[in-house]
Amino acid sequence: MLRFLLTRVSLLIPTFFGMTLLAFFLIRLVPGDPIETMAGERGIDAARHAALLVEYGLDKPVLTQYGIYIGRVLQGDLGKSIITQVPVLDEFLALFPATVELAVCAILFALLLGIPAGIVAAVKRNSWFDHGVMTVSLTGYSMPIFWWGLLLIMLFSVYLGITPVSGRMDVMHYVEPVTGFLLIDALRSEEQGAFRSALHHLVLPAIVLGTNPLAVVARMTRSAMLEVLGEDYIRTARAKGLAPFRVVAVHALRNALIPVVTVIGLQVGVLFTGAILTETIFSWPGVGKWLIEAINRRDYPVLQGGMLLLGGVVMLVNLLVDLTYGIINPRIRASR
């Protein structure tokens, strides 16, 4: 197991350095002088320009600059936002819990609905339910989630008035951020109705963000289940006279879930992509909205750091999925 872990981790190192290269050259690829780009249309005088060049280390050779950059990144220094002057890492850490909360709820929504739907569709193959699940899942997979979000807002917020349009909580509530996960913080606090309000704000964004994973999970569960149900050991279990429910829920499901776990892991990148859009639509104060705002303000350090951090998170999650996979399925460990 240790050997497996070490090989996996060592594979990440070149990828990580590649990402730092990409992030580093990002600012340098922007046409024109970086200082002038940052200054924007206001312009800048020559003395200040020279001072800024030195301050950002832009007067040194590119390779030296990259060396300095790597050194800083490894110490957790990703530079400061040009607009707010707050370190990029601090801003990220303050906003990231909101994105994680949204993403976790979205994936829960996808799993709680997708796995049962996939199982039933496989067991009742070619029934109307099966066809329904496949059609809905293909549509969900093809759905532009930015439009899906707008539709749900129109239906639930505007016409029915059930859910709020944006934000994480009504302004009349205040909850001390302890964990950063508003649902947990609201539960711990004394504030009346805060939890309800937070939950209300979370439902629509979580459904919107969970729609693509839901489609993928349902399809994957169905096809994995179909494959497993055709195996000999399932026939043996049935022949032994086990209850059909037990055969499906215990014997088949356990093996069918292995590919589903992988797929969930691969969804993490997709979730962040979706979070950028979902957070923009619902004004959800997470890292996705933060990055889009950074682009509109030409805040390159934020963009650079945010890209590196999100890429790093995806890499870590993929590593965790790989390791979990090694634990559930020992054959993988042996073969590598």
Add this chain to the structure above:
Amino acid sequence: MASTVSTSPNDTVPAMPGPLLQFWHAFAANKGAVFGLVIVCTLLLLALLAPGVAPHAPDETNSAAFLLPPAWQEGGSATYLLGTDAIGRDILSRLIHGSRLSLSIGVVVVLLALVVGVTLGLIAGFYRGVVEIAIMRVMDIVLTLPSLLLAIVIVAILGPGLVNAMLAVAVVVLPHYVRITRAAVISEVSKDYVTAARVSGAGTLRLMFSEVLPNCAAPLIVQASLGVSSAILDAAALGFLGLGAQPPSPEWGTMLADAREFVMRAWWVVTFPGLMIVVAVLAFNLLGDGLRDALDPKLKR
């Protein structure tokens, strides 16, 4: 020739169906795929004939008809079947003209990614070792980053606009084509026909393009047709974020970005552009699934 035993097999044995016909039978058995094909063809026709079919010009404004509802709703008018937007442009006409943009985005992005991806994949598959590792590592990095994030970053560097958005999306989808090509090349190169061609003196370029590549075509065709749908989706997302096609272009994602502020009072401005995106994406997905099942039965699930 009355005898039942034929002396000349050409006369009585029906000709084997050609590969194209065989493929068509396999494809036509899949109702969803045929449905997808029909929609794709309709969209293509709409795009080709847009100026003739659309009742109005896409950027023609009418100051007497701001935010007019669709014809069947109270206050709607038959001149504007699907209603008008905030500055009195006909939504139906904009959608029809938008199909030109979205289809060309899909096709151009996929062609770009195909050409570059196949070339890189061939190189990686033929020259194993350092070159291969370098190419595949870069592709891994591209795959690790959330796709829209990378596309956004690229557009941020190049500047917003339709062409840059297309380039960005092409870069983001590139790894799929490289990986597929490389995997197919590696499995083909060890086969006898390649060795035979090599022994008879074919050069590397000839081996790459006229021997190996045609035999890797099936998975690439499938990926390409599925790729059109994701290209349309990604480009629309960029348009929605204000980083793709710029207003007043009738690109569907861009139209949705304009429509956001009317969520409260004009459902038609919001609903129809998104519906077009879903229909187009769904059609290409169905078509791609059908192609996959017909071309490569092994991949069928």
